[in-house]
Amino acid sequence: MDVIRVQNEQEMSEKAASLLFQQIQQKPHTVLGLATGGTPKGTYRVFVQKAEKENIDLSHVTTFNLDEYVGLLPSDTHSYHYYMDEHFFQPLRLDKEQTYLPRGDAPDIEQETKRYEQLITQHGGMDVQLLGIGENGHIGFNEPGTSFSSRTHVVDLNESTRQANARYFESLQAVPKQAVTMGIATIMGSRQIVLLASGERKQEAMKRLLEGDIDESFPASILKKHPYVTIIADKKALSLVS
Numbered sequence: 271m272d273v274i275r276v277q278n279e280q281e282m283s284e285k286a287a288s289l290l291f292q293q294i295q296q297k298p299h300t301v302l303g304l305a306t307g308g309t310p311k312g313t314y315r316v317f318v319q320k321a322e323k324e325n326i327d328l329s330h331v332t333t334f335n336l337d338e339y340v341g342l343l344p345s346d347t348h349s350y351h352y353y354m355d356e357h358f359f360q361p362l363r364l365d366k367e368q369t370y371l372p373r374g375d376a377p378d379i380e381q382e383t384k385r386y387e388q389l390i391t392q393h394g395g396m397d398v399q400l401l402g403i404g405e406n407g408h409i410g411f412n413e414p415g416t417s418f419s420s421r422t423h424v425v426d427l428n429e430s431t432r433q434a435n436a437r438y439f440e441s442l443q444a445v446p447k448q449a450v451t452m453g454i455a456t457i458m459g460s461r462q463i464v465l466l467a468s469g470e471r472k473q474e475a476m477k478r479l480l481e482g483d484i485d486e487s488f489p490a491s492i493l494k495k496h497p498y499v500t501i502i503a504d505k506k507a508l509s510l511v512s
């Protein structure tokens with residue numbers, strides 16, 4: 271795993287956006303794997319600015335998001351569909367047909383996990399997968415204990431993850447209890463993985479990722495087995511790493 275140490279969140283976002291840019295310039299038919307949450311917001315902001323300024327053609331790009339809450343409609347302001355529309359898809363004027371997220375409102379959620387996994391396979395998998403990391407080491411919504419061989423599946427969210435995400439909702443009770451997420455094996459199938467981490471909250475997770483063992487109790491640890499991982503992390507996130 272390559273670690274790019276940066277000063278702060280802004281620098282992390284600029285580096286990540288440049289990396290995505292280079293990828294699309296080299297391969298216009300890129301399949302991008304995208305994440306939500308607080309961490310990639312700056313990357314999307316910088317990417318949108320750059321795309322406008324340089325008038326880049328994104329018409330051949332396809333995107334797949336990592337996850338979505340079960341039970342939320344795409345129009346729900348807390349859904350990851352909404353987040354992606356707001357921060358990335360609409361500002362870039364991406365066509366709906368180019369962008370995929372699991373449907374948390376699907377009537378048959380198990381069927382939806384299979385459909386999503388098949389769609390990813392049909393598109394040849396992700397060229398670059400952007401990841402954040404949970405304080406407990408989750409990637410996507412793959413909580414500690416998730417099998418490293420998992421594919422897209424439904425998860426019961428940990429109380430700690432619900433609490434961490436409650437800041438985006440009116441209350442803890444409003445945070446959904448389940449989500450659909452790409453599995454760990456699905457993520458590991460990406461040709462390149464770019465993991466972003468910023469701020470003190472991620473200190474412990476980064477230490478365990480970089481210095482700990484590979485173990486299902488810390489999902490992100492599997493990334494050590496991937497041949498092409500780039501970690502872009504700021505000083506605060508790396509402050510416990512020797």
Ligand code: F6R
Nearest residue numbers: 305306307308309402403404410
């Ligand atoms: C989001 C996702 C999660 C987040 C993680 C960190 O699509 O898959 O794994 O990346 O929970 O969230 P933030 O960035 O809000 O700290």
